[in-house]
Amino acid sequence: MHVFPFANKRNAVIGLVLTLACSFIGQALAGLPGLSLIGHLVLALILGMVIQFSQSVTKMARESTGFIANKFLRAGIILLGFMLNLVILMSAGLKSLEAAVFVVTIMITLNYVVARLLRVDHTLALLTACGDSICGAAAVMGxxxxxxxxxxxxxxxxxxxxxxxxxxxxxxVFLQPFLGFSNAQFGVMAGLSLHEIAHAVAAGGSAGAVGTDSAIIAKLSRVLLLAPVALILGTFEAWRERRRSGDTNTKFKIPIPWFMGGFIIASAIGSYIPAVSLAVPVLVKAAYIILGMAMAALGLNVNFGVILREGVRPLTGAVFCSIVIMTLAWFIVRSWF
Structure with missing residues (x-):
């Protein structure tokens, strides 16, 4: 069995080089003030979509983009686990984690129900719900x-x-002066309500170093829930598919997303082994480069017609739920913190 199962090696290399270039360029663009809120991964995705305007290049690159979107994604998620410092989370107390469990549980359910009421496809409803409720693009991909x-x-x-x-x-950020929160409280609200890690850091940073630290802790508490949510939803989907097919005689198997286990193991290694902790910044940077390649590969394969046709209803539901999660985070901070 070949590790890289490509029929045309030249075209496969073109796909690898293009997605790597998209990831590096996306990372560089994300460092610019106006684009920092969009983030490295989304910019890599957009660059991949732009490449589609050259049909000849796209056709060659697609030799390997399926492999990159699948295998590189899992490798990137595992490496991303090194970003999750369990020592910091535990030393900050369980309050942020308890709040994160409450927020994620309520918001995944609400996002899904609202999307389905708007007649959004079941799978797309789940993806949007997890992206809004856990950690943005990384959650969607996970x-x-x-x-x-x-x-x-x-x-x-x-x-x-x-x-x-x-x-x-x-x-x-606009509402910060009117909320009446301390810098630490505002950071917690940002971490509990905003979608991407970059968003939480950017908003928390407007409240200084204390706000940034609080935002990171609250946000990472939500990130920690990515693995159990993936396991629960994978099990639910397997049960749903089995029930829909009517094949009740086959032994039910729980689909375990092993790369999510790798995510947790990487978190533990980076948190508790001092020698590895020194390399964590490099490993996290590698994770984002690899995930950026996976996002670019997705962009190279996206069907623009589907996005234009299906985008309005899930966006409408997500807007409503984004307002709800911000309100919920405000209530939690006001009541618990």
Whole structure:
């Protein structure tokens, strides 16, 4: 069995080089003030979509983009686990984690119900719900494998999360002077309500170092829930598929997303082994480069017609739920923190 199962090696290399270039360029663009809120991963996705305007290049690159979107995604999620410092989370107390469990549980349920009421496809509704409720694009990509989502659905969910995350980051920063919160409280609200890690850091940063630290802790508490949510949803999808097929005689198997286990193991290694902790910044940077390649690969395969046709209803539902999660985070901070 070949590690890289490509029929045309030259075209496969073109796909690898193009997605790597998109990831590096996306990372560089994300460092610019006006684009920092959009984020590295979404910019890599957009660059991949732009490449589609050259049909000849796109056709050659697609030799390897399926492999990159699948395997590189899992490798990137595992490496992303090094970003999650369990020592910091535990030393900060369980209050942020308890709040995160409450927020994620309520908001995934609400996002899904609202999307379905708007007649959004079941899988797209789950992806959007997890992206809004957990950690943006990384959550969408992490969950997509567990529920066997199509590339177009993943791209649309990522686009919705990116748009709303940026808009609501600006809204919460604007509201800061009127909330009456301390810097630490404002950071917690940002971490509990905003979509991407970059969004939480940007909003928390407006409240200084204390706000940034509080935002990161609250946000990482939500990130920690990515693995159990992927397991729960994967199990639910397997049960749903089994019930729909009517094959009740076959032994039910729980689909375990092993790369999510790798995510947790990486978190533990980076948190508790001092020698590895020194390399954590490099490993996290590598994670984002690899995930950026996976996002670019998705962009190279996206069906623009599906996005234009299906985008309005899930976006409408996500706007409503983004308002709810911000209100819920405000209530939690006011009551518990």
């Amino acid at each position: 969950i997509s494998g567990a529920i066997k989502a199509k590339a177009d659905q993943s791209v649309l969910a990522v686009a919705i999360v990116a748009i709303l995350g940026t808009v609501f980051t600006l809204i919460i």
